[in-house]
Amino acid sequence: MGWLQEFYNQNSSTINFFGLNAILGLSIYLTLAAGLLSLANAGFMAIGAYVSALLTIHGHWPFWAVLPGGALVAALVAVPLGLPVLRLRGVFLAIATIGFGEVVRLFFINWDYAGGALGINGIPQQTRWYHIFGLLLVLLYCFWRLRGSRTGFAWEAIREDESAARTMGVNTTFYKLLAFVLGAFIAGLAGGLQAHLRFIVDPNDYGFGEAVDILVFAVVGGMNIFVGPVLGAGLITVLPEALRHLRSFGIQPGPDRTLVSGVVLLLVILFLPRGLVSLFTEAPRSWARREEPVAPPA
């Protein structure tokens, strides 16, 4: 086990950030599975991070309580936001939720109690790798059991055809709000874990860029099944680190690395439009499809 310990010591920040990003990827997968293109999760992450950090520093709450506390506040904010906003579809919902993210960022920048533009410093580092990966495992188990459930089918039906879902007895308003609020809760948990991992909370870390990054985890990984965003988070977190070793090939850190990173993302999107996960799910299925009974022409 010595080599494992050594590997972790050398790469602990990459490993932990992969776990956090995977959790964030799952949080946006939840809304995407219900057909909602929401970019609000960076904002919910900020709420989770701020609230949990303030509860630790000013409230002296124990670590096990600040995480759900922060996530709960994020989920509570999601309810009044979701009720009007979830009437929008597609890019209109995306734009409205980007707006929400900006409001959250500007709110924290102007909130002096929480450090204003400087954010919060000196948060005790209480997050351990097993907190992150324990939560990730619990979430993966929940997502696995969600497939085929009444709720899972309701979300899938809404994504496929919302109007038809309504006439099948699915209370679409409730299920869309449920996906939005649960996604906010998960993003809030990730925010709390992140704040207690890297000592600081900076309001500018939760802007438009972070919102898009979270979406990219899901797009690159694949949105058809819940393991997709985890794979996407893995690639995008590990890729820049792995590219460091390319220095021996004359690729310099900085702009070159970003370029290579972008090219890899482009290749994934061009050649694996259903995401990385299709490498594992499509290949066996394309063999199976030949066995699949094909409907005779009408």
Place this chain on the structure above:
Amino acid sequence: MLLQLDAVGKAFGGVSAVDGVSFGVAQGQVHGLIGPNGAGKTTLINLISGLMRPDRGAICFDGQRIDRLPPYRVAALGIRRTYQNIRLFPAMTARENVTVGQHTRRTDTLLERLWFSPRVAAEERRLRDEALRLLARVDVSDLAEVRASNLSYGDQRRLEIARALGSEPRLLLLDEPAAGMNGTEARALGRLVRSLVGDGLTVLLVEHNVRLVMEVCDGITVLDFGRVIADGTPAEVSRDEAVIAAYLGTDDDQAADVQETIATLETAAGSLIEPAPAQGEAPRPGAETEAR
């Protein structure tokens, strides 16, 4: 009357799509709703299923006002519909489509699924078997695990009916179920509808295939420009001059032609109606054994 419409009206901008429509559908009947294009048939289906709210009038189902309820509440009362332009869940398999249809009958919660509750597992097995039986009833059982978007047109239409039946509805609204079907397929559909009614279902059938409507329906309401112009048995309706005028137009120059056409239609209707009971009766036992 299981379903009763009372002076229902709906306008889009200045256009009155449905204008004071009243009629009733009795329990255990197939009721036809016909009329030229733009007569307001699909609007009426949308009003009954709750996707639209009427501007005035009342819609009652089993004695309860349903015209102010959201669609999912209407569906929960036991009213299901199909769509004129097929609206399946394309990325889901045929069986999964029926499973969504069973939504209102499922009682599982996520917490119960997390600890593998045996009650939920039993319920899922029961509904799954039932979904497969429904697929067999509409002749798509061998395609249960095929994505809905890969099914042929006729299979998609029948799958939509199976999805609607998944909830064990009391009233089924069929919006042009035979559109795009050939004669054989349409006759099979007619037998299916009759066999469903044999099991206690009530059906409101919107259809352009007049032959199918005449064969299958117990009563018919004819709409034109959003108004009811005739209401009665297939025999009565096919002899109604207002109906014939609506379908063929009334131009004084063509009055003689129209008279002639009426005569042709009457004989055609007669020949259609006479053998109808025989055709309606004969396949029914067969269709029912098929369904078992």
